[in-house]
Amino acid sequence: MKKPCVLFYLILGSFNNQLFFLLCFTILTRYFFPTPMAGETSWISHYDDRQRESGVFDSFLELGEEGDKDATAVSLDVILPDDLLERILAYLPIASIFRAGCVSKRWHESVNSERFLWNLSHVLPQKPWYFMFTSSDEPIGYAFDPVFRKWYSIELPCIGTSNWFIASSIGMVCFMDNDSRSELCICNPITKTYRKLEEPLGLKFSDYSALAISVNRESHIYSVAIVKSKQVPENFFQWDISIHVYNSVNTTWVTTLTEVLMGWRGGDESVICNGMLYFLVYSTGGGQPENRHALIAYNMSNRSSQCSLTRSFIPVPCSLTCGRLMNLKEKLVMVGGIGKPDRPDIIKGIGIWLLNDKRWEEIARMPHKFFQGFGEFDDVFASSGADDLIYIQSYGAPALLIFDTSHKQWKWSQKCPVTKRFPLQLFTGFCFEPRLEIAP
Numbered sequence: 001m002k003k004p005c006v007l008f009y010l011i012l013g014s015f016n017n018q019l020f021f022l023l024c025f026t027i028l029t030r031y032f033f034p035t036p037m038a039g040e041t042s043w044i045s046h047y048d049d050r051q052r053e054s055g056v057f058d059s060f061l062e063l064g065e066e067g068d069k070d071a072t073a074v075s076l077d078v079i080l081p082d083d084l085l086e087r088i089l090a091y092l093p094i095a096s097i098f099r100a101g102c103v104s105k106r107w108h109e110s111v112n113s114e115r116f117l118w119n120l121s122h123v124l125p126q127k128p129w130y131f132m133f134t135s136s137d138e139p140i141g142y143a144f145d146p147v148f149r150k151w152y153s154i155e156l157p158c159i160g161t162s163n164w165f166i167a168s169s170i171g172m173v174c175f176m177d178n179d180s181r182s183e184l185c186i187c188n189p190i191t192k193t194y195r196k197l198e199e200p201l202g203l204k205f206s207d208y209s210a211l212a213i214s215v216n217r218e219s220h221i222y223s224v225a226i227v228k229s230k231q232v233p234e235n236f237f238q239w240d241i242s243i244h245v246y247n248s249v250n251t252t253w254v255t256t257l258t259e260v261l262m263g264w265r266g267g268d269e270s271v272i273c274n275g276m277l278y279f280l281v282y283s284t285g286g287g288q289p290e291n292r293h294a295l296i297a298y299n300m301s302n303r304s305s306q307c308s309l310t311r312s313f314i315p316v317p318c319s320l321t322c323g324r325l326m327n328l329k330e331k332l333v334m335v336g337g338i339g340k341p342d343r344p345d346i347i348k349g350i351g352i353w354l355l356n357d358k359r360w361e362e363i364a365r366m367p368h369k370f371f372q373g374f375g376e377f378d379d380v381f382a383s384s385g386a387d388d389l390i391y392i393q394s395y396g397a398p399a400l401l402i403f404d405t406s407h408k409q410w411k412w413s414q415k416c417p418v419t420k421r422f423p424l425q426l427f428t429g430f431c432f433e434p435r436l437e438i439a440p
Contacts, residue, residue, distance in 0.1 A: 086110050090119035093147045094126055094190065094434040117437035121218070125170075125433060128386035130400060131189070132393070132429035133162035134418045141429065142416060143189075144400060146389060149414045158185035158194045162428055165268065167224075168386070169327070170215040171435025174224055181209050186222070186440040189432060195440035197224065200244040200253040206230045210270035210279050214327075220438050222248045225300065227279045229266025237284055239265040241309060243277065245300060248440075257298070259309050264294065271325040273332045275300055278355075280323050281313075292344065293320045295334075297358075317353050317360035319344040321379035326431075328385055328405065331355070333363075335383040335390060347379045352390065352403065364403060366392070370410050374399055384431035395426045 080088070089100050089111060101111045110116055131154065133141040139159040142151040158175060159166075160183075165176040171190075177183040187194030206228035215222040224246040232238035243257040263284055270279035277298040283291060295314040299307075316323065321337035321344070332355040337347040350366040374394040382393040388406040393399070397420065400413040418427070 082110060082113075083115065086113065086116040087119050090116060090123050093145070094436070095145055095148055095150070095152070097436065111436075120435070120437040121220075125217075125387050126435065128389050128391075128431045128433045130384075130391040130393075130413070130429055130431050131156070132398060132400065132416055132418065132427060134398075134427075136162050136426060138162075139164075142418065143434075144413050144416070145434075146402065146413075151414065151417055154189060155192075156189055157187050157192050158196065165209060165211040166430045167211045167213045167271075168384075168430060168432040169213045169222070169272070170217050171433050171438035172213065172215050172222060172440060173430070173432050174211060174213040176209070176211050176226070181206065184224070186213070186224070188435065188438055188440065190434050190436060191439065193439045197246060198253070200226060200246065201255065208266045208268060210266060210268050212270040212272045212277060212279075214272035215438065222440075223272065223300070225270065225272060225277050227266050227270050227277070231265070232260065237263050239284070241266055243298060256300070257307060257309070261309065269323060269325050271327050271332065272300070273327045274330040276332075278325055278332055280325065291315070291319075293323055295323075295355075314355070314358050317362065318351070321345060321347045322381065324381075324383040326383070326385045326390070328390070329387065333385065333390070333405075334360075335385075335392060337379055337381065338365075339379075345379060350381075350392065352405075363405065364408060364410075366401075366403075367410060370401055370412075373401070373412070382428045382430075384429075386431050386433050389431075391429070391431050393427060393429055395428060398427050400429075 085107075089097060089107070092100060097111055101108045127146050129143045129145055131141055131143045133139065135141075139156045139162060141154070141156075141162075143154045144151050156173075160177055163178045165178060165181075167174045171188055172186055173189055175183075175185045175187070182199040184197040184199070185194055186197065208229040210227040212225045212227075213222060214225075226244045228242045228244065230240045232240060239261050241257075241259050241261050242255060244253055245256050246253050261281065264281040265284055267280050267282050270277065272278075277300050279296055279298075281294050281296055283293070293316045295316060296309050297312045297314060298309065316334075316336070318336075319339040319341070321339045323334050323336040326333050326335070334353050334355070336351055336353070338349045338351050340346045340348045349368075349371060351362055352364040353360040354363050355361075374397060381395060384391055388404060390403040390405065392401045392403070398416040398418045400416060401410065402413055403410050
């Protein structure tokens with residue numbers, strides 16, 4: 001039996017109705033063409049993998065996938081013009097686009113063309129991947145693809161170690177070092193393109209910092225925000241808070257706000273949603289133990305000196321051991337560890353909330369069987385998400401749990417090809433949307 005054609009394999013694997021109907025149209029047109037005579041291009045052609053051209057797609061390695069395999073492909077050269085072929089391929093998942101670039105010379109040129117990248121920017125968002133670090137000393141690890149449920153080996157550019165600050169938005173990831181907090185870099189982890197940013201002016205050293213990035217899907221203009229928090233000398237209850245914003249249009253940093261908070265300090269958790277910068281603050285004492293966290297909403301377009309953070313406080317929905325903020329379709333979502341009533345610092349479960357007009361709406365609570373599936377779960381954990389997927393990972397194990405907000409479904413990822421080598425080994429990661437057309 002002949003192998004399925006490459007295009008059928010790529011398209012059916014993407015589960016995209018629009019692309020499927022386009023393919024059906026293409027196949028039906030075959031019956032309106034005469035049967036090829038001898039010497040003419042047939043529907044089936046064989047591609048020799050040894051003839052692959054080098055390019056960006058060559059750096060994409062799937063675990064367990066060998067490079068030299070014979071493939072049977074449908075030759076569409078006599079049917080589809082270049083623009084229609086590129087529009088069809090643009091609907092494929094990222095992993096399938098890499099495979100498509102290895103089918104033939106024409107397909108390789110198509111997925112590397114400027115017009116193809118333009119088509120990519122006008123299709124639906126890609127399902128977000130999750131990158132899991134496998135070492136605390138080196139920035140190495142694997143990325144999980146939820147479409148094909150596979151792990152891929154990816155090398156990240158311009159990041160020193162896994163404990164750097166990390167923020168992502170629509171294909172771009174921002175890194176900031178955890179020591180001097182003066183090294184900043186924005187990159188596309190798929191294409192490896194990157195750009196280093198200058199250190200923001202103002203407060204040079206801070207006790208706590210939170211990093212966030214927002215990318216415009218159409219224009220690719222991006223903004224980076226850093227919330228710095230430093231204790232006022234000899235006063236643990238007073239903390240200097242400053243917000244620094246970078247814009248890719250004018251390529252400059254602007255300190256948009258400085259304020260002293262009483263009884264609250266900043267942390268390392270922030271996100272940008274629909275022009276609003278959200279960040280968590282933590283009580284420095286004097287309040288009730290169930291009120292250890294609060295959320296601050298800051299309008300990035302309002303740079304008035306009259307703006308006050310104290311009037312922007314939003315209470316958290318319950319006593320939290322920790323909170324993780326994320327942007328899901330320009331809506332703020334928080335994943336938090338729920339503390340015990342008598343011991344708020346001990347986690348008893350995990351909840352997911354959506355902020356709706358300064359009010360929290362619980363959208364899910366992790367079932368107990370999944371909570372137990374992590375084994376020994378710390379009161380803090382890693383979690384990030386995009387589009388309609390939320391990833392949750394324990395620091396103590398490489399297990400990765402996924403929550404699909406559109407289907408209200410919990411499921412484990414495929415087992416990560418990482419094993420715990422010593423008892424105190426920590427695991428962490430971050431979520432990002434794989435894109436080819438976006439560059440810093």
